[in-house]
Amino acid sequence: AQSVTQLGSHVSVSEGALVLLRCNYSSSVPPYLFWYVQYPNQGLQLLLKYTTGATLVKGINGFEAEFKKSETSFHLTKPSAHMSDAAEYFCAVSALNTNAGKSTFGDGTTLTVKP
Amino acid sequence: DVKVTQSSRYLVKRTGEKVFLECVQDMDHENMFWYRQDPGLGLRLIYFSYDVKMKEKGDIPEGYSVSREKKERFSLILESASTNQTSMYLCASSHGGGANYGYTFGSGTRLTVV
Numbered sequence: 526a527q528s529v530t531q532l533g534s535h536v537s538v539s540e541g542a543l544v545l546l547r548c549n550y551s552s553s554v555p556p557y558l559f560w561y562v563q564y565p566n567q568g569l570q571l572l573l574k575y576t577t578g579a580t581l582v583k584g585i586n587g588f589e590a591e592f593k594k595s596e597t598s599f600h601l602t603k604p605s606a607h608m609s610d611a612a613e614y615f616c617a618v619s620a621l622n623t624n625a626g627k628s629t630f631g632d633g634t635t636l637t638v639k640p
Numbered sequence: 641d642v643k644v645t646q647s648s649r650y651l652v653k654r655t656g657e658k659v660f661l662e663c664v665q666d667m668d669h670e671n672m673f674w675y676r677q678d679p680g681l682g683l684r685l686i687y688f689s690y691d692v693k694m695k696e697k698g699d700i701p702e703g704y705s706v707s708r709e710k711k712e713r714f715s716l717i718l719e720s721a722s723t724n725q726t727s728m729y730l731c732a733s734s735h736g737g738g739a740n741y742g743y744t745f746g747s748g749t750r751l752t753v754v
Contacts, residue, residue, distance in 0.1 A: 577740075
């Protein structure tokens, strides 16, 4: 079984500041990890994913995340926040043995960007 | 551009009505999912399907059923709508080749039961 914990349901940063959204996972087998973004009144959009290989993965809109097995973490970062980054962000975990590739999602983190 | 299309963005139904939420994908994906999203509770899996006519219960199947008669279409049915089913409903699909593909989501249906 897999689970995901997102630390902090709300994060607020100033425009131009570093964005750091935290995600810790639990998995009994090597995980596949995902970050999704949801803008108001829309569905979720895949930002980036880690499956195998390089532990630092880059996604759309300048976001990146690093898989750290020793810390069971997959934190999402962006060097400089833009107003357009304001959204809700979800971390998700899946694994090779998961039925139908089913993912388990965290509770989400709402990112606010202040001018 | 690949798409998952949910038939309604907003829906208002009365208590006790039978409600159908439709989802269609054009990516030839094997897997399809229905989630509900509520503030503070994240995404909770209702049902999923990994092939035509195949379905499995998710974490919160009570009060819901599903139908998948064609590969591209996955319907969520609220047998007798209740106010506690007021929520945002999200449909998603994924490639059957493995869990590493991630999901493509529809835009969601915001259902209000009055």
